[in-house]
Amino acid sequence: MKPIIKSKPNYKKIFCDIITLKHPDKLEYCREILAKDEILLFDVILLNKIIFGNGEKDTEFFNQQHKSYDEATINTILNYQKKHHLNNSEVSRHFKLSRNTIARWRKLFP
Template identity: 45%
Template sequence: MERCRIFLEKDRLMSYDVLKLSGIITGKDDHEAISFNARHKSYDSNTILRILDHQKKYKCSNLQLANYFRLSRNTVTKWKKMFL
């Protein structure tokens, strides 16, 4: 509950915040849930930019970033071409 409080006290949640909350609440997902969620994700431009900022901040490769956020490497590359 304490770890979720930061997000729940916000006036407006972004997609990135919902992803973080979901990870906190569920902990480790099973393979079936991960597969289902991967097919139904959508990101707004603010969330995409925050994900790309995460890559810069922690000096991750596209593969590392994709694994961390459970994305495709091709998605990360596409976002970088579109937004950077």
């Protein structure tokens, strides 16, 4: 049996193609994020909001329940919390996460 190799999608290429083909007017708003060497999952969420808007409440709620975060994104969120001296509730509102999730991450990634 061959081992399964997991690779990350090339988000930079995907979003550049979407912007070039369908939304060239949004390029200026996304330029800073797309200039990064590595696009984190947090950046993907932000790019989606910039390009496609917020969408409906039901869709946003459904998508929120199915998000997953890699370690780099979690560290970015926790660093944001430290930098801005926010408590778990404030961070959870800002990133639309459960405050219990933030608390669990703080225990796992001190």
